[in-house]
Amino acid sequence: MKSIPRRNILLILGDQLDHDSAAFDGFDPALDSVLMVESFEESTHVWSHKVRSALFLSAMRHFAESLKSRGWPVEYRSLDVEGDKTLGQGLQQAIDKHQPQRIIGVEPGDLRVRAQIEQTVKDSGAKITLEWREDRHFLCSLPHFNQWAGQSASLRMEFFYRRMRKQYRVLMEDCGEKPLGGKFNFDAENRKGFGRKGPQQLPVPLVFESDSITQDVLALVEEKFTKHPGDLARFNWPVTREQALTALDDFIAHRLPLFGLHQDAMWTGMDFGWHALLSSSLNLKLLNPLEVVMAAQNAYRERDLDLASVEGFIRQVLGWREFMRGVYFLDMPELKKANHFGHTNALPKWYWTGETKMNCMRQSLKQTLANGYSHHIQRLMITGMFGVTAQIEPQQLCDWYLAVYVDAVEWVELPNTAGMALFANGGRFTSKPYVASGAYVKRMSNYCDGCAYSPEARLGPDACPITTLYWNFLDRHEEDMSSNPRTALMIKNLQRMTDQDRLALRKQAAEMLSDLDVL
Structure with missing residues (x-):
């Protein structure tokens, strides 16, 4: 050489x-x-x-x-x-x-x-x-985050987010001292389902033509990684800064106005809805977070957009994304090994194929395999929540998340998965495990329609695994969750069961947990 x-x-x-x-x-x-x-x-x-x-x-x-x-x-x-x-x-x-x-x-x-x-x-x-x-891409340096974390009574994103809002004077009034609309967080207004009619007038996503470089890469990946999961037929992500800026403009113009209203809702065949689809461009550093935040704020001011939608989007970029990075570097390497509940079950094989009788899982997984993408509620309250109640070893599920999503880089994937979705670090920065029964899935989607299981049933041949394993999880952790104000009501509902019903629940759950691959 x-x-x-x-x-x-x-x-x-x-x-x-x-x-x-x-x-x-x-x-x-x-x-x-x-x-x-x-x-x-x-x-x-x-x-x-x-x-x-x-x-x-x-x-x-x-x-x-x-x-x-x-x-x-x-x-x-x-x-x-x-x-x-x-x-x-x-x-x-x-x-x-x-x-x-x-x-x-x-x-x-x-x-x-x-x-x-x-x-x-x-x-x-x-x-x-x-x-x-130092990585100047981020809006909060690691030394500043560590200083804030060391001075804070609890490691909560909401308090960090308020500091960032004030520092950058985003959606603030009175010389940056008071939040627009009288409060910092409008999350409670951004949780509506679609109702029986489903989503109406869905926005059409952009299409990015593949140039010779991308075409060569697609052929290379198909050749070198033939047996890897996923399908390249629908590859459609920004690969240059110019394309990323176009994607940002398209989101601000066509999806931000209704972003908040149904951001937690899911529906069969709705792969993208009003979601931003900017996380991969941000995480590759094709977009700067401040330019994204300011584009949303300027659109709010110039077009009189819904404050709840704009705030909900800005919170994800200025708040949650920066917070996740800080937590990753603050808590590693312990975060990667965390297993608060001591879960040991293997990841079901159908996480890689989508071939399961649970329609909510099938829809979310098939979408993931087709696009390398699903939105935050599908990740948190479908694939993640099942991981908690099915007692899957956190490290296996964390590796899966890192593998299957286009926006996955460990600094953002691991704290989101281990810390939030799986509660593997015991609530270090979240106040409760994110678990729910099939009733939640039914309320926020149409996934329960035509499913092999009934979301209301926790016992019997048509018992919904989401529902059965949810109640079993509460039963296993009754003492800890009864003392948590955010989960105490769940436990009160559990305690309405008779001892006989609880025994039947445990038996049903044990059968499901013994072979997750057949669900």
């Missing part, structure tokens, strides 16, 4: 496609070079959805081309040419080739990746400095 000395190698990861990245500070194309590495491990350390792999690879290749168009030296190591098994292998090849003084990178959002990079540099045998720079 011919040595081509460079002063610095700037390592750009697949979720760091940000032209304003701190990695580029002081970059001199005459002395430095950019390194981007595709590796098999990033699609195989969890069994990644084909659409997820294709999105990352296409976006990376487009970003590399945009850097090359500036005349910058970019070494791009692709799966179909170099075929690096790991990111570390590709980095080592670049070190051997360029003999740099420094490797410069932005702090990774996955501590596994960070550890691998640090180990590679340490083992390289070269006198190299590894320099990590």
Whole structure:
């Protein structure tokens, strides 16, 4: 290998496609070079959805081309040419080739990746400095989050969100001291179902034409990851900043006005509804969170939009997203190992196929496998809630979430899954386990229509697993949940059961739990 000395190698990861990245500070194309590495491990350390792999690879290749168009030296190591098994292998090849003084990178959002990079540099045998720079994409730095968390009586997103609203003067009045509408949170107004008529006048999602780069990537993923879950036929995600900005404009114009009203509702065949579909672009860093928040606020002011819809969307970006990142770095590595309830059941095989008799699960899983996407209630109150009541080992379900969603990067996926959906960390930043019976699913969707199970039945041959396992979960954790104000009413309803009914419930649940694959 011919040595081509460079002063610095700037390592750009697949979720760091940000032209304003701190990695580029002081970059001199005459002395430095950019390194981007595709590796098999990033699609195989969890069994990644084909659409997820294709999105990352296409976006990376487009970003590399945009850097090359500036005349910058970019070494791009692709799966179909170099075929690096790991990111570390590709980095080592670049070190051997360029003999740099420094490797410069932005702090990774996955501590596994960070550890691998640090180990590679340490083992390289070269006198190299590894320099990590702060990720300026985020609106709350990690030191500031840690300072806030250390000063707070409880780790709750709502209090963090209020601070962020005041700091950035978003949806505020009276010189940034009071929230518009008299309160910070309108979540209670954003929980309506569709009723029996279902969703009306659904907005039509954008279609992004696949250029030659994306087409090559789709063929590559199909070839290299043939047995991975998912289907590439409906690949339709922004892979460039220009496309991401178009997606933002489309959401603000056509879906934000009604975003809040039915944001928790689900319906057969409704894959996207009024949801933003911007999380993948945000997490790849194709969009900046502040520009997204300001676009929504400006639309509210200019078009007199519903405040509850606008606030509900802004809360997800300015509040929850920033909060999740802070929690991830604050609580790792314990968060990854957390298993508050001691659950040990294996993930049912049908999580990878959608072939289950439970229609709510089938609809949510089939949608996920087709698009690499489902919205937050499908994740929290269908696939996640079942994971809790079916006593699935949290680490298996966390790996599944990381594998199947296009917007999944560990810093955001893990705290959402382990901490919120699965309560695996025992309520570190949530006040209760998110569990409900089939009645909730029936109220918020039409999934119960034509299902093999009856949502009202907790006993008998047509007993709904969602319902049976919900009551069984309450029965198992009665003492803890009776002392929690947010779950005490659930326990009062449980305590109306006779001892005979409870015994029958436990028997029914034990039969279901003994073989989740047949449900």
